[in-house]
Amino acid sequence: GAGVSQSPSNKVTEKGKDVELRCDPISGHTALYWYRQRLGQGLEFLIYFQGNSAPDKSGLPSDRFSAERTGESVSTLTIQRTQQEDSAVYLCASSPFGQLSYGYTFGSGTRLTVV
Amino acid sequence: GQQVMQIPQYQHVQEGEDFTTYCNSSTTLSNIQWYKQRPGGHPVFLIQLVKSGEVKKQKRLTFQFGEAKKNSSLHITATQTTDVGTYFCAGRNNDMRFGAGTRLTVKP
Numbered sequence: 001g002a003g004v005s006q007s008p009s010n011k012v013t014e015k016g017k018d019v020e021l022r023c024d025p026i027s028g029h030t031a032l033y034w035y036r037q038r039l040g041q042g043l044e045f046l047i048y049f050q051g052n053s054a055p056d057k058s059g060l061p062s063d064r065f066s067a068e069r070t071g072e073s074v075s076t077l078t079i080q081r082t083q084q085e086d087s088a089v090y091l092c093a094s095s096p097f098g099q100l101s102y103g104y105t106f107g108s109g110t111r112l113t114v115v
Numbered sequence: 116g117q118q119v120m121q122i123p124q125y126q127h128v129q130e131g132e133d134f135t136t137y138c139n140s141s142t143t144l145s146n147i148q149w150y151k152q153r154p155g156g157h158p159v160f161l162i163q164l165v166k167s168g169e170v171k172k173q174k175r176l177t178f179q180f181g182e183a184k185k186n187s188s189l190h191i192t193a194t195q196t197t198d199v200g201t202y203f204c205a206g207r208n209n210d211m212r213f214g215a216g217t218r219l220t221v222k223p
Contacts, residue, residue, distance in 0.1 A: 040218075045211070
């Protein structure tokens with residue numbers, strides 16, 4: 001597609017429920033990243049996918065968080081047993097080549113509110 | 116681990132004044148990128164600096180990469196209301212780390 005697409009744009013869920021967030025990267029972009037941004041805060045790295053290599057999961061805050069990506073296509077970020085502290089905007093970004101010399105293109109994010 | 120610090124956290128200027136945000140890394144960086152996030156929007160890539168001492172300009176924006184490749188700055192000349200937003204630096208060593216951002220507000 002023309003840009004990075006994320007869905008849903010907004011999600012309100014009850015504490016303890018599971019949620020699944022989706023990211024459609026730009027076609028041909030081999031690298032995909034997930035970030036979390038709390039209100040008024042910076043970008044917190046969560047996970048990074050590069051092609052078919054093992055993902056870099058070093059930023060996932062707990063085992064309630066997991067992400068998948070099949071090849072160079074769609075990625076899903078799953079948060080199990082959501083907590084109020086998980087409320088944030090979850091941003092997905094993609095870039096043409098691994099961790100090299102290209103800027104990231106961000107999606108518009110999913111605003112998650114846990115009530 | 117690698118840390119990227121960005122100052123100031125907030126900056127409020129009168130339209131027409133200059134603005135500068137600074138980014139410092141605890142480790143030498145292979146490159147640094149700058150992003151702008153408008154209120155309610157998502158970060159948008161502005162530029163990447165790779166070489167020691169590199170200076171790049173985009174109209175009223177001037178980006179610098181330090182000689183030691185540990186610091187960088189973004190300077191905006193004669194700010195306009197359209198410059199409002201949060202400016203993030205992102206430094207790459209083994210991986211990419213974003214600074215906390217500088218939120219710029221401009222009074223007309």
